[in-house]
Amino acid sequence: MRTLGKFILMSTLALSGCETLAKLRPEMTQSSDIDAALQSQMRDMPNSWQSAQMRIGDVEIGWIAQLGDPVLSNLVAEAIAHNRDLLAAAANIEQAYALARQAGVPLKPIIGASSGADRTMFLDGPIPDTSALNWGVSASWEPDIWGRLKASEQSAYNSALAAEADYIYAQHSMAAAVAQTYFTAIEARLQIDVSQKSLNTLSETDRIVDVQYLEGYAMAQDVALSESDLAARRADVAIAEGRYRQSLRTLELLIGRYPAAEVDVATRLPALPPLPPADTPATLVQRRPDIRASALNVASAYYNQDQVKVSRLPSLSLSASTGSSSSQFIDLLNPKQIFINLAGDLSYLIFDGGLQSAQLDEADAGRRAALHSYAGTVLTALEEVETSLDQIQVLQLQAEALESSASEANRALRIARIRYNEGESDILDTLNIEARVVSAESSLVSARRAILSEWVALNLALGGSWE
DSSP states (O other), X not given: OHHHHHHHHHHHHHHHTHHHHGGGSOOOOOHHHHHHHHHHTOOSOOSSOSSOSSOOSOOOSOHHHHTTOHHHHHXXXXXXXXXXXXXXHHHHHHHHHHHHHHHHGGGSOEEEEEEEEEEEOOSSSSOOOEEEEEEEEEEEEOOOSSSHHHHHHHHHHXXXXXXXXXXXXXXXXXXXXXXXXXXXXXXXXXXXXXXXXXXXXXXXXXXXXXXXHHTTSSOHHHHHHHHHHHHHHHHHHHHHHHHHHHHHHHHHHHTTOOOOSOOOOOSSOOOOOOOOOOOOHXXXXXXXXXXXXXXXXXXXXXXXXXXXXHTTSOEEEEEEEEEEEESSGGGTXXXXXXXXXXXXXXXXXXXXXXXXXXXXXXXXXXXXXXXXXXXXXXHHHHHHHHHXXXXXXXXXXXXXXXXXXXXXXXXXXXXXXXXXXXXXXXXHHHHHHHHHHHHHHHHHHHHHHHHHHHHHHHHHHTTOOOO
């Protein structure tokens, strides 16, 4: 009982000193402190987007469904379920939460039990054989006087939340990547059609040139030029077919299939849905998962700094154990054989060669780095939205101009072919105009695909979910 009294007295004195010793360290980080630090990183935040005109409101979710392409919807769902990078990210989340649970373990007492038996035998001699039985129960606990253990747990927990937010953004990005690759595959397929259409036109032109040459109305030079362009267009068809297969393999890789270039895609690009409402920059900061992850990393860094700060203060550990040892099983529970041991240790590090000071500098640098990284993430997100809003307008103007260019080029080709057939122009004019038709139609297909890809990028930049 005398030992127990000393143990309780020492623990009481240590705990009663917390109020005084707590004044030696800064207050533990509060959410308001972190929020204020984050707000200080966002200077000159505008109230509206510079590239937006009247598109202000809440960002809608389910942008994949707005495209009205069930094939694309199924491919996105398959990618979310089977993409290897996403599966690895999901496992990393489980690992992060497991580490957070481990960080919280020291806040609770640790209890263990043991039992054993041994027998010592002598081969020859007067010493009799002996047996020994024992059992024991022990417990240890470190009271979290300064909040060091809690800060460690909170740091790990915020890191886990950040990993989860990063995973959500990775899902958003994966849906966008599948959609954009899907559009690229359709574009490649349409480029085959453009090249094949031109090949058919050139084949007819070449046939006419051959007939006119045999009748003496065309020169050998005309035949050579026609054959040259015809061969070049065959090469274009082969190249377009190769690009189409490559885009299918890229798409299959994203959705977790073997890259066999066998996945089905639509034969035409979907119609462009209405542009998503752009909302406001301030709302974007609250909504985008990657920005939320960066903010959580800042919180984790603050808690880590708190943990290092208070690690310089004294630490208290309490332990207790009980058990007994006897040569007879029946005596193991005999009160006279049972012992109780109580211990309390109050330790304080006097000299560590500057280790804690270096650790504090490291934690402070980590906190500042997390804040700057957060500010960079916010600025990057704002730039992505402004760029997408601007580029969609540019691409729409480009597509309108290219549509007019392709239409006029086709009209010019029809006139040129009539004039050539009537002997009013040479074959070179017809072939040059044909090349313009191919260029305009190919560029128009690419522009229409680019508008859809930018529309997807805008939804991703605004933090909209595909679901």
